[in-house]
Amino acid sequence: MAGLRQSRVIVAGGGIGGAAAALALAAKGAQVILFERSGAFGEVGAGLQIGPHGARILQSWGLLEAALDTGVQPNHLVFRDALTGETLTTVDLGSRFRDRYGGPYFVTHRSDLHVLLLTAATNAGADLRSGVAVTDVITDGDRAVVTTSDGNTHEADIVVGMDGLKSTLRARISTDQPVSSGYAAYRGAIPYADADLDEDIHDVIGYIGPDCHFIQYPLRGGTMLNQVAVFKSRGFLAGVEDWGGPDELGHAFARCHQTVRRGLHHLWTDRWWPMYDRDPIDRWVDGRMILLGDAAHPPLQYLASGAVMALEDAKCLADYAADEFVGGAATGVWPRVLRDVNAERAPRCNRVIETGRMWGELWHLDGTARLARNELFRIRDTTSYRYTDWLWGYSSDR
Amino acid sequence: MAGLRQSRVIVAGGGIGGAAAALALAAKGAQVILFERSGAFGEVGAGLQIGPHGARILQSWGLLEAALDTGVQPNHLVFRDALTGETLTTVDLGSRFRDRYGGPYFVTHRSDLHVLLLTAATNAGADLRSGVAVTDVITDGDRAVVTTSDGNTHEADIVVGMDGLKSTLRARISTDQPVSSGYAAYRGAIPYADADLDEDIHDVIGYIGPDCHFIQYPLRGGTMLNQVAVFKSRGFLAGVEDWGGPDELGHAFARCHQTVRRGLHHLWTDRWWPMYDRDPIDRWVDGRMILLGDAAHPPLQYLASGAVMALEDAKCLADYAADEFVGGAATGVWPRVLRDVNAERAPRCNRVIETGRMWGELWHLDGTARLARNELFRIRDTTSYRYTDWLWGYSSDR
Numbered sequence: 001m002a003g004l005r006q007s008r009v010i011v012a013g014g015g016i017g018g019a020a021a022a023l024a025l026a027a028k029g030a031q032v033i034l035f036e037r038s039g040a041f042g043e044v045g046a047g048l049q050i051g052p053h054g055a056r057i058l059q060s061w062g063l064l065e066a067a068l069d070t071g072v073q074p075n076h077l078v079f080r081d082a083l084t085g086e087t088l089t090t091v092d093l094g095s096r097f098r099d100r101y102g103g104p105y106f107v108t109h110r111s112d113l114h115v116l117l118l119t120a121a122t123n124a125g126a127d128l129r130s131g132v133a134v135t136d137v138i139t140d141g142d143r144a145v146v147t148t149s150d151g152n153t154h155e156a157d158i159v160v161g162m163d164g165l166k167s168t169l170r171a172r173i174s175t176d177q178p179v180s181s182g183y184a185a186y187r188g189a190i191p192y193a194d195a196d197l198d199e200d201i202h203d204v205i206g207y208i209g210p211d212c213h214f215i216q217y218p219l220r221g222g223t224m225l226n227q228v229a230v231f232k233s234r235g236f237l238a239g240v241e242d243w244g245g246p247d248e249l250g251h252a253f254a255r256c257h258q259t260v261r262r263g264l265h266h267l268w269t270d271r272w273w274p275m276y277d278r279d280p281i282d283r284w285v286d287g288r289m290i291l292l293g294d295a296a297h298p299p300l301q302y303l304a305s306g307a308v309m310a311l312e313d314a315k316c317l318a319d320y321a322a323d324e325f326v327g328g329a330a331t332g333v334w335p336r337v338l339r340d341v342n343a344e345r346a347p348r349c350n351r352v353i354e355t356g357r358m359w360g361e362l363w364h365l366d367g368t369a370r371l372a373r374n375e376l377f378r379i380r381d382t383t384s385y386r387y388t389d390w391l392w393g394y395s396s397d398r
Numbered sequence: 399m400a401g402l403r404q405s406r407v408i409v410a411g412g413g414i415g416g417a418a419a420a421l422a423l424a425a426k427g428a429q430v431i432l433f434e435r436s437g438a439f440g441e442v443g444a445g446l447q448i449g450p451h452g453a454r455i456l457q458s459w460g461l462l463e464a465a466l467d468t469g470v471q472p473n474h475l476v477f478r479d480a481l482t483g484e485t486l487t488t489v490d491l492g493s494r495f496r497d498r499y500g501g502p503y504f505v506t507h508r509s510d511l512h513v514l515l516l517t518a519a520t521n522a523g524a525d526l527r528s529g530v531a532v533t534d535v536i537t538d539g540d541r542a543v544v545t546t547s548d549g550n551t552h553e554a555d556i557v558v559g560m561d562g563l564k565s566t567l568r569a570r571i572s573t574d575q576p577v578s579s580g581y582a583a584y585r586g587a588i589p590y591a592d593a594d595l596d597e598d599i600h601d602v603i604g605y606i607g608p609d610c611h612f613i614q615y616p617l618r619g620g621t622m623l624n625q626v627a628v629f630k631s632r633g634f635l636a637g638v639e640d641w642g643g644p645d646e647l648g649h650a651f652a653r654c655h656q657t658v659r660r661g662l663h664h665l666w667t668d669r670w671w672p673m674y675d676r677d678p679i680d681r682w683v684d685g686r687m688i689l690l691g692d693a694a695h696p697p698l699q700y701l702a703s704g705a706v707m708a709l710e711d712a713k714c715l716a717d718y719a720a721d722e723f724v725g726g727a728a729t730g731v732w733p734r735v736l737r738d739v740n741a742e743r744a745p746r747c748n749r750v751i752e753t754g755r756m757w758g759e760l761w762h763l764d765g766t767a768r769l770a771r772n773e774l775f776r777i778r779d780t781t782s783y784r785y786t787d788w789l790w791g792y793s794s795d796r
């Protein structure tokens with residue numbers, strides 16, 4: 001892989017996706033510099049679900065054991081009706097599941113996974129620089145020239161744009177803007193003992209209801225409980241600028257089962273997250289720059305796969321580059337790699353965006369549609385993987 | 399049954415329900431006079447579905463064979479997506495079905511069944527008078543006094559109010575009005591050969607789609623094709639007085655599969671039916687008068703059970719009266735019979751109203767809700783009768 005070793009890669013953005021890309025490429029021998037706009041690398045201290053599609057990738061990077069050390073492997077995904085509390089269906093995450101998908105389903109603190117990836121990237125030789133933003137990229141010709149906010153310029157063979165939902169680099173390819181779902185999310189990770197639960201929780205439990213849902217799962221070896229409440233904002237519908245505020249929370253869940261309503265008391269109310277995705281775009285490449293992660297394909301959170309898509313992107317890019325550079329550098333390798341990664345990943349990630357929207361709509365149905373959804377969940381064959389193989393069984397291997 | 403033989407019963411309304419009540423009571427020995435407002439007994443010449451719950455009752459009156467002679471026994475109920483034409487689920491109406499429910503599912507010309515019931519009622523001794531409306535009922539005391547539109551008065555032990563959806567007698571009990579669904583129905587029964595079909599139809603086929611549906615089945619030994627198109631009226635939503643006109647038909651089915659759109663050409667367009675039901679009421683009895691059939695509990699058409707509910711009412715009333723009068727007349731028999739019939743029938747018929755509304759909503763879903771409905775239909779266990787036992791397995795026998 002002499003060619004890849006001589007390659008210079010600049011990663012724009014130091015979230016989970018950027019850290020993963022820096023790690024994956026550095027581990028294959030590339031010279032990686034990562035720029036993060038913020039003064040420090042950081043992630044919200046709330047929970048993150050990683051399916052087996054992500055766990056397998058962490059395994060390939062030698063990080064799964066460490067991730068599981070601080071994470072929790074829930075026994076089931078549980079879907080309950082938010083109004084009645086009835087359990088509608090479950091996904092058993094036990095040995096049969098792990099065998100089928102080649103890895104576990106686990107939940108973790110976002111910051112735990114982030115630190116793990118940043119540390120591994122550094123150990124692999126990547127140069128991580130915070131407090132520096134990529135402000136411009138010239139991608140013509142057989143190299144890229146990056147200007148950063150400190151006034152410097154940097155030459156690279158490719159630039160990986162992983163600057164997230166509000167990506168500035170995406171503007172080079174598309175004029176589109178984030179699409180508001182009109183839903184706001186509240187989060188909270190609290191000591192488990194403070195949660196005042198009626199049951200011991202070893203599962204990821206989702207209460208799905210009309211225009212709202214509520215998620216609960218344990219974190220950090222069961223010492224913490226992570227909760228997320230998401231609802232369609234009345235303020236958004238009314239055109240309020242700072243929509244989704246805590247004054248809307250109680251009303252949004254007023255019809256819900258008491259278990260849900262009681263859980264709301266433990267959410268952080270000093271900040272909340274308006275939920276956005278973007279419409280799918282097919283082309284992520286501009287010359288020597290490729291958009292990946294949320295910058296290319298930010299989904300809503302319903303499939304719990306946004307972070308994993310970025311891990312898949314990182315692995316795919318590094319794998320394809322390593323494959324193409326076998327036997328020494330040759331002209332036109334990087335453009336071919338970027339084209340192939342784009343072609344492999346765009347259908348996948350755009351499906352996650354579109355299915356995520358549909359899955360959210362399915363959760364939030366009311367009236368007769370809700371009854372049909374509930375009955376569908378009740379009678380589905382829980383031993384079948386036909387709805388999830390596409391998501392959890394994917395590999396970019398050629 | 400000496401007591402019942404001395405009883406005088408007046409039936410108000412000569413549709414399918416009134417004819418059935420006159421027949422059932424006359425057959426048990428009561429002296430029945432039926433008044434029909436119209437100058438002639440008549441029914442629309444379109445199709446009517448009779449499930450096994452109705453077939454069993456016709457059998458008990460000795461009329462099933464004759465009804466099947468002019469009717470058709472379809473092989474299946476078939477539910478298709480109106481947009482794609484995909485068959486979503488079927489109900490096999492074969493021997494296993496007939497064994498479970500003790501009778502066949504058949505379709506007939508409305509007028510064929512009506513004539514059959516009117517003839518049988520006459521043969522049983524009922525006095526059927528058309529062109530005479532019941533205009534007033536005094537129900538105090540131990541008899542009823544009926545005033546008719548020809549100026550006469552008539553004494554009776556009970557009055558059976560079966561004057562339909564727009565019942566005038568219901569006003570004695572409730573001030574409620576028919577509830578508009580906002581849907582309009584178009585019908586058409588044409589020679590089978592004129593229908594220009596892609597397939598031979600031996601089933602009841604329902605195409606269910608967003609805000610619309612379309613039904614096809616053969617009539618009269620397969621020589622005719624019956625079609626019904628039902629859609630949510632834009633005119634109704636806009637407050638147009640004469641809503642649901644033929645100008646709305648094409649637009650309402652514009653997204654539908656070509657099989658549906660082609661079928662629309664064979665509908666009658668000189669008249670259409672705005673679809674109404676009423677909110678359930680629990681009390682149908684006022685002194686010596688009882689409301690039955692559509693006057694008491696008019697459902698939307700989705701469960702194809704409106705006419706059968708009237709047959710069940712008629713049988714229940716006649717059976718309970720015959721039971722109570724065994725051993726000779728006694729004071730207070732009729733009030734007890736009316737009370738018991740009301741108590742037996744109201745939960746049943748009100749469930750048909752409410753489930754009918756829900757079933758219609760399920761047919762008319764769009765978007766993600768439609769996809770969930772379709773998947774529910776696809777994966778349901780077609781060998782199970784758990785959704786239909788309540789409807790088709792009912793008996794009022796004590």
